Structures are given as structure tokens and as C-alpha cells.
Amino acid sequence: MFKIVERSPLVPNLHLLVVEAPEVVESIQPGQFVIIHAGEGSERIPLSAADWDREKGTLSIVFMEVGTSTSKLAQMKAGDELNTVVGPLGIPIDTMKYGTVVCIGGCFGMGSIFPVVRALKESGNEIITMLEGRSENLLYWEDKLAVFSDKIIRLTRDGSCGYKGHIKKGTEILHEMNIKPDRVIANGCTTLSYLAVKEYEHYNVPVIVTLNTIMIDGTGMCGVCRCTVDGEMKFACVDGPSFDGRFVDWEELAARRKQYISEEAFLVHHSGCGGI
Amino acid sequence: MAEKRKINFERVEMPKQVPFIRKRNFNEVALGYTSEDAIKEASRCLDCKKPFCVEGCPVEIDIPGLIRAIAAGDFALAIKTLKEKNCLPAVCGRVCPQEEQCESKCVLGKKGSPVAIGRLERFAADWEASKGSIQAPCIMKKTGKRVAVIGSGPAGVTVAGDLTLLGHDVTIYEALHKPGGVLTYGIPEFRLPAKVVSREIENLQKMGVKLVCNFVVGKTYPLQKILEEFDAVFVGTGAGLPWFMKIPGENLNGVYSANEYLTRVNLMRGFEYPRTYTPVIRHKRVAVVGGGNVAMDCARTALRLGAEKVAIVYRRSENELPAREEEYVNAVEEGVNFHFLTLPEKLFGNDEGWLNKIECARMKLGEPDASGRRRPIRIDNSEFIMKMDACIIAIGNSPNPIIPQTTPDLKVSKWGTIEVDEETLMTSVDRVWAGGDIVTGAATVILAMGAGRKAARSMHEYLSSQ
Numbered sequence: 001m002f003k004i005v006e007r008s009p010l011v012p013n014l015h016l017l018v019v020e021a022p023e024v025v026e027s028i029q030p031g032q033f034v035i036i037h038a039g040e041g042s043e044r045i046p047l048s049a050a051d052w053d054r055e056k057g058t059l060s061i062v063f064m065e066v067g068t069s070t071s072k073l074a075q076m077k078a079g080d081e082l083n084t085v086v087g088p089l090g091i092p093i094d095t096m097k098y099g100t101v102v103c104i105g106g107c108f109g110m111g112s113i114f115p116v117v118r119a120l121k122e123s124g125n126e127i128i129t130m131l132e133g134r135s136e137n138l139l140y141w142e143d144k145l146a147v148f149s150d151k152i153i154r155l156t157r158d159g160s161c162g163y164k165g166h167i168k169k170g171t172e173i174l175h176e177m178n179i180k181p182d183r184v185i186a187n188g189c190t191t192l193s194y195l196a197v198k199e200y201e202h203y204n205v206p207v208i209v210t211l212n213t214i215m216i217d218g219t220g221m222c223g224v225c226r227c228t229v230d231g232e233m234k235f236a237c238v239d240g241p242s243f244d245g246r247f248v249d250w251e252e253l254a255a256r257r258k259q260y261i262s263e264e265a266f267l268v269h270h271s272g273c274g275g276i
Numbered sequence: 277m278a279e280k281r282k283i284n285f286e287r288v289e290m291p292k293q294v295p296f297i298r299k300r301n302f303n304e305v306a307l308g309y310t311s312e313d314a315i316k317e318a319s320r321c322l323d324c325k326k327p328f329c330v331e332g333c334p335v336e337i338d339i340p341g342l343i344r345a346i347a348a349g350d351f352a353l354a355i356k357t358l359k360e361k362n363c364l365p366a367v368c369g370r371v372c373p374q375e376e377q378c379e380s381k382c383v384l385g386k387k388g389s390p391v392a393i394g395r396l397e398r399f400a401a402d403w404e405a406s407k408g409s410i411q412a413p414c415i416m417k418k419t420g421k422r423v424a425v426i427g428s429g430p431a432g433v434t435v436a437g438d439l440t441l442l443g444h445d446v447t448i449y450e451a452l453h454k455p456g457g458v459l460t461y462g463i464p465e466f467r468l469p470a471k472v473v474s475r476e477i478e479n480l481q482k483m484g485v486k487l488v489c490n491f492v493v494g495k496t497y498p499l500q501k502i503l504e505e506f507d508a509v510f511v512g513t514g515a516g517l518p519w520f521m522k523i524p525g526e527n528l529n530g531v532y533s534a535n536e537y538l539t540r541v542n543l544m545r546g547f548e549y550p551r552t553y554t555p556v557i558r559h560k561r562v563a564v565v566g567g568g569n570v571a572m573d574c575a576r577t578a579l580r581l582g583a584e585k586v587a588i589v590y591r592r593s594e595n596e597l598p599a600r601e602e603e604y605v606n607a608v609e610e611g612v613n614f615h616f617l618t619l620p621e622k623l624f625g626n627d628e629g630w631l632n633k634i635e636c637a638r639m640k641l642g643e644p645d646a647s648g649r650r651r652p653i654r655i656d657n658s659e660f661i662m663k664m665d666a667c668i669i670a671i672g673n674s675p676n677p678i679i680p681q682t683t684p685d686l687k688v689s690k691w692g693t694i695e696v697d698e699e700t701l702m703t704s705v706d707r708v709w710a711g712g713d714i715v716t717g718a719a720t721v722i723l724a725m726g727a728g729r730k731a732a733r734s735m736h737e738y739l740s741s742q
């Protein structure tokens with residue numbers, strides 16, 4: 001059993017979960033994820049590592065309340081126990097020295113990009129972090145990210161803080177500042193990842209995205225997480241979950257992501273990422 | 277041989293749920309023998325001096341001893357005899373391919389039907405369970421040696437059971453949240469109820485085996501780190517990545533690997549959805565590609581989830597069907613259609629990416645191939661369309677890659693199976709043994725258990741010499 005140390009709302013619809021999983025965090029790397037199973041009768045759902053403390057043996061996760069399993073998770077509190085926190089799963093994101101790296105985080109991705117930003121900074125990169133949300137009250141962890149970023153750019157669709165606009169606006173700002181990224185990394189819902197690829201494609205550098213496929217086991221046994229990258233069938237849980245988004249078949253991914261939409265009690269009050 | 281006794285060549289049938297009822301529920305199909313049935317069937321055994329049946333059993337159960345005890349009505353002795361060699365009797369009695377194993381060697385089979393060894397085994401195990409108290413076998417003096425077993429399928433469980441009896445201290449690591457391997461996530465409830473498996477695993481735990489679920493060796497900890505903490509390690513990680521056909525449309529919605537389909541329904545209890553949370557779509561027209569036990573299980577599961585039409589699409593003919601005869605017959609009785617000599621070539625979907633039809637070609641059989649089976653050859657211009665809203669691909673798996681990928685010195689074959697010494701099942705890494713599907717590729721429960729037994733013997737020899 002895995003004890004919950006903290007479960008608190010971060011911003012509307014997004015929650016912070018801190019759970020004791022000492023064995024999992026011992027070797028965890030940026031870009032890896034865990035599978036959580038709240039208990040008998042729940043789904044097994046994949047969630048990215050947003051931070052960890054190896055000494056305390058705790059793992060932090062930022063999750064969005066979208067459906068049955070995440071709302072069940074949102075009702076749990078400190079002291080409750082989770083049946084399963086298994087991992088670290090997936091292949092870590094490369095965090096070598098590239099030069100200038102643009103890191104984009106939207107919805108839960110503002111959390112899951114954090115370990116990536118930290119590791120990239122430690123490798124000596126210049127980091128431009130972009131936070132994307134509908135409105136000011138949906139941005140979080142700016143202070144945490146600022147520690148490891150050379151620049152933080154806030155993008156809100158209503159213009160309530162930072163720049164008014166979406167992913168595209170970010171590229172315009174870079175242009176004005178005369179910055180050319182050597183690598184782009186985007187974390188968030190499928191829409192955000194897709195837009196990041198479209199808007200940053202012209203730089204001709206890798207745009208690394210984390211694919212939010214449906215998963216069950218997370219160990220390469222079931223095949224539900226399959227996607228097409230560069231014309232080949234890949235299993236996101238063992239070959240990914242991060243890929244160069246320029247080669248991903250997005251149409252197929254979006255369709256597969258919606259497989260269970262009519263089966264799920266769809267409790268979404270979208271936090272504005274418009275996302276799937 | 278007992279010449280004077282009148283030989284009875286007819287076996288006692290085991291009652292089953294009738295097809296039109298069972299095809300809509302997940303309860304067990306075969307209902308098991310009553311005590312009278314069991315005694316009657318056991319009395320057919322000739323108690324051969326040279327019992328060939330035993331040669332057919334990979335774990336060498338004392339079959340005549342077991343049957344003698346049942347015939348005499350001493351069921352306690354029967355289960356004791358059974359457990360000396362088999363730690364999963366209730367499972368083997370249900371899913372062992374007995375017709376190819378022990379029963380294929382029984383002398384009665386030459387002129388009539390062999391003794392129903394599997395059914396008797398199931399009877400003895402269920403009899404013990406129904407009594408409520410399960411006798412714990414006696415365990416040898418503690419040796420102080422620590423053994424890690426990776427994977428809780430039949431291979432791993434057998435190693436754990438055998439080495440615990442010999443006094444070693446065993447910990448099983450399992451990646452999923454429930455133990456049992458394919459017995460839990462793959463084989464459906466109506467063939468092997470989950471409670472039968474969990475009962476057997478609980479028995480192991482009562483014997484002192486430690487079970488750590490939610491732990492992926494190679495991810496959570498590397499194998500090397502496990503080796504630092506244990507004296508010996510057994511790898512029984514079974515099957516991994518499901519194979520697909522590499523044809524257009526395989527990533528459409530409504531197309532599943534057998535593993536996904538069965539895992540949703542069995543491990544995640546999807547058949548109880550919406551009482552459980554893992555959704556299962558109740559498709560109306562389902563094609564299952566393949567011809568083994570796995571394909572039969574998928575087809576029969578689809579029926580039970582309410583499908584109107586379920587078709588098995590197999591590229592060879594009925595004669596080559598690899599599934600157990602019993603499961604094939606069950607599927608036919610329940611109304612599964614069989615399209616033999618048929619190969620799916622393209623999957624088509626609607627605008628939203630959902631499968632709606634499958635293009636297939638007809639095949640004919642040519643010369644036998646390396647496996648001795650006649651090779652299917654495509655007939656030109658024979659394409660036709662099947663309207664289907666789901667397609668389950670049950671054509672096999674490659675071995676689980678996680679441990680080989682994360683253990684630098686572990687030798688694997690070009691198919692990804694772990695290479696071992698045939699006699700000892702030792703791998704190329706010191707103090708590491710392996711067995712079951714991860715070594716042989718997809719096989720059977722009893723072969724995995726046989727491998728577990730062999731490995732345990734060799735591990736014990738090693739541990740005793742230290």
C-alpha cells in the first residue's frame with residue numbers, strides 16, 4: 001500500500017498528490033511516469049512524475065480531474081492509501097546539453113515539465129519556460145520553475161497575466177527576442193502537444209512531446225498504448241511516452257484517445273485547454 | 277495388467293452449463309465431478325505397474341497413487357499425493373492440455389477413452405477447498421538462504437513453492453497489482469475462476485512465501501540490485517509485446533490485442549462494468565484472428581459481453597487448429613462461427629476512426645512447413661468483406677523484454693527468449709535461472725510449472741553447496 005502524504009487543490013480542477021513510494025523514486029528520471037490504481041474496482045491510470053524527494057521517499061504528481069478514476073483520486077486525502085503506484089515506467093527524456101531549450105507546460109504539464117526543466121538546467125542549457133493557461137488563476141508552480149529557468153513566459157488566453165495568446169504567441173515572442181531554440185519540449189494535453197509541434201516545426205529542431213495514450217499495464221503487455229511514429233507502430237509505455245512530435249500520427253492518436261468517451265461518465269468541466 | 281477385471285472404456289462425463297445459458301454468463305462452464313462421479317471414474321484406472329501416464333506429466337505426479345486414493349474414497353490422501361508434486365492442482369485440473377500430456381499416454385486410451393486424470397485432479401483440489409481448511413505441507417528446516425522470484429505466473433509460483441518447502445526464504449516480485457500471471461489476467465473467469473487462482477496463491481503465502489506486487493524488476497530496481505540482496509534469482513516473466521499483423525488499419529478503434537481485451541475483462545474485472553471502472557465496449561459483431569486457446573477465450577468472452585455475431589478467422593484449416601479440442605467444442609456449442617482458411621488483409625474504419633469492416637482473402641493449404649503443418653497459400657482474387665465492429669488479434673506475443681533490455685549480460689535468442697542451459701535452466705548471468713514462457717515462448721501452464729520444478733531443483737543444489 002502507498003500512503004498519501006498530501007492531496008490538495010492547486011488551481012481549479014488540478015490537484016497535487018504526494019505519495020510515499022520510496023522504491024519508485026530511488027531511480028526515477030525526468031519524463032518517466034507511474035501507474036496508479038486507487039483500489040479494487042478502479043482503473044489503472046498513467047500519471048507523470050512532477051517532482052520527488054529521494055530522502056523522504058515521496059513522489060509528487062499533478063493531475064487533472066477529468067473522469068472517473070481521477071475524480072476518485074481527487075476525493076482521497078492525506079493518510080489514505082493507494083493500492084498501486086508502480087514505476088518508474090517509460091524511457092526518460094534526454095536532458096543533455098543542447099543550448100537553448102524552450103519548455104512548454106500547460107494544465108498538468110506545468111507540473112510534469114518541472115523535473116525536465118531542472119535536469120536540463122543542471123546540464124547547462126539556457127531554459128525558456130512557457131506556462132500556458134486560459135487565465136491567470138490556472139497557472140501554478142511559476143516560483144518552482146523560475147529557479148531553474150533563465151526566462152519565464154506566461155501565456156494566457158484572456159490576457160489576465162503575461163502575454164495574451166496561446167502556443168503560437170510564444171513563437172512570436174521568441175522571434176521578437178531573437179531567440180532560436182535548439183530543442184523544444186512540451187508537456188500537457190494532446191491539443192497542447194499537437195499545437196506545439198505545429199507552431200515550432202519551422203525551427204527544424206526536435207519537438208519532444210509526451211503522448212497521453214490510454215494505458216493499462218504500462219509494461220508493454222497489452223498494446224492499448226500503441227501509436228504510429230515515423231510510420232512505425234510504437235508502444236508509448238515502453239518505447240515512449242516521449243517522442244519527437246514531428247513524426248507522430250496525430251489524427252490517429254486523437255481518435256484512439258477518445259475510444260472510451262461514450263463509455264465514461266464524462267464529468268469534465270474543462271479547465272480550458274480544450275483538450276483531449 | 278489386470279487381465280481378469282472387466283475394463284470400462286467409457287469415461288464419466290463432467291456436467292457443464294448448457295450452451296445457451298452459459299454463453300451469456302461468466303460463471304464456470306464445466307461444473308466438476310461429484311464424489312460418486314469421481315470414484316466411478318477413478319475405478320476405471322488399471323493401476324498399471326508401469327504407469328505411462330506419469331511420463332506424460334511434466335511435474336511427475338504419482339497419478340496411479342492419486343487415482344487409487346480417490347477410488348478408495350480417501351480424498352485427503354488423494355490431495356496429499358497430488359500436492360507432493362503440484363502446487364497448483366485446482367488450476368492444472370482445469371487448464372492443463374491433458375489430452376496431449378498425461379492422458380495421451382494412458383493405456384486405456386489405446387482402445388477407449390483414457391482415465392480423466394485432469395478432472396480427478398480438479399475434483400481432489402476442489403474437495404479440499406470445499407472443506408474450508410487446507411492442510412499446509414510440512415516445510416524443511418530453514419536454510420537462511422534468500423531467493424527472489426520475478427513474475428508470479430505458474431513458473432514463478434512453482435519455484436517459490438518448491439524452494440519454500442526445502443526451507444529457503446522466497447520473495448516473489450510481480451509487476452501487476454494481482455499475482456498469477458496469465459492465470460489471472462488472461463484465462464477468463466468462465467474457464468478458471470479468479471478465486472481458484474487466488475486460493476492457490478494464498479496457500480503459498482501461508483507457507484511463508486512473500487509476495488511483492490506493483491514491482492517491475494528492471495524498472496523499479498534493476499536485476500543487479502535484486503542480486504545483491506538475494507542468493508539466487510529466478511526469472512519467470514512470461515509473455516510481453518503482443519504481435520500485430522502489420523496490415524493497414526490495425527490502430528483503428530475497435531481493434532484490440534488479445535491481451536488488452538482479456539486484461540480489461542479479467543484483471544480489471546471489466547465484465548462487472550459499470551460496477552467497476554475499467555470500461556469494456558460491448559461490441560455487436562466481433563472477429564477474432566487466430567486459432568489457439570487465446571483466440572477461443574477472446575471469442576467466448578465477446579459472446580458473454582453480448583455480441584450478436586462472433587467469428588474466429590484462422591488462416592489454416594480445422595485440422596491445424598492449435599486450441600485444445602475441449603475449448604474448440606465449447607466455442608462451437610456456444611455459437612462461435614469459424615472461418616477457416618481465411619486471412620484478414622485490411623481493416624477499414626469510419627470517419628471517427630472506428631473499425632467497420634475487414635477485408636479478407638481465402639487461403640488453401642500447400643506443402644508442410646518447418647513446423648510440420650501445411651503452409652497456407654493465398655488464393656488470388658478471393659478477397660471478400662466482413663462487416664465487423666471489433667477485431668481482436670490473438671496471434672501471439674513476443675517474450676517480455678524488460679529484464680533482457682535492462683540486464684546487460686543476459687543472453688537472449690534472436691526471438692528475445694532468455695537462453696538457458698537445458699539441464700539446469702541457468703542463464704548466462706551468475707546466480708540467475710529462468711523458465712516458462714520467457715524461455716520457451718508461448719507454451720502451457722504445465723510446461724511452465726515443469727520448468728519451475730527443474731529450475732528449483734538446480735537452484736536448491738546450488739544453494740545447498742554454498
Ligand SMILES: Cc1cc2nc3c(=O)[nH]c(=O)nc-3n(C[C@H](O)[C@H](O)[C@H](O)COP(=O)(O)OP(=O)(O)OC[C@H]3O[C@@H](n4cnc5c(N)ncnc54)[C@H](O)[C@@H]3O)c2cc1C
Binds near residue numbers: 048066070108266275
Ligand atoms: C504517460 C502519460 C502521462 C500522463 N501524465 C499525466 C499527468 O501527469 N497528469 C494528468 O492529469 N494526466 C496525465 N496523463 C493523462 C491521464 O492518464 C488521464 O487523464 C487519466 O487516465 C484519465 O483518467 P480518468 O479515469 O479520470 O478519466 P477517464 O474517465 O478515463 O476519461 C474521461 C475522458 O476525459 C478525457 N481525458 C482524458 N485525459 C484528459 C486530459 N488530460 N485532458 C482532457 N481530457 C482528458 C478522455 O478523452 C476521456 O474520454 C498522462 C497520460 C500518459 C499516457
Ligand SMILES: Cc1cc2nc3c(=O)[nH]c(=O)nc-3n(C[C@H](O)[C@H](O)[C@H](O)COP(=O)(O)OP(=O)(O)OC[C@H]3O[C@@H](n4cnc5c(N)ncnc54)[C@H](O)[C@@H]3O)c2cc1C
Binds near residue numbers: 428
Ligand atoms: C488467454 C490465454 C489462455 C491460455 N490457455 C491455456 C490453457 O488452457 N492451458 C494451458 O496450459 N495454457 C494456456 N495458456 C498459456 C499459459 O497461460 C502460459 O503458457 C503460462 O501462463 C506461462 O507461465 P509463466 O509463468 O511462464 O508466465 P506468465 O503466466 O506470463 O507470468 C509472468 C508474470 O510475470 C510478470 N512480470 C513480467 N515482467 C516482470 C518484471 N519485469 N517484474 C516483475 N514481474 C514481471 C507478469 O506480470 C506476469 O504476471 C493460455 C494463455 C493465454 C494468454
Ligand code: SF4
Binds near residue numbers: 335336377394
Ligand atoms: S498436472 Fe497436468 S499433465 Fe500432470 S497429471 Fe495433472 S493434468 Fe496431467
Ligand code: SF4
Binds near residue numbers: 320322323327328330
Ligand atoms: S491412468 Fe491410465 S496409464 Fe495411468 S495407471 Fe491408470 S490406467 Fe494406467
Ligand code: FES
Binds near residue numbers: 223225226235
Ligand atoms: S500500456 Fe499496455 S502495452 Fe503499453
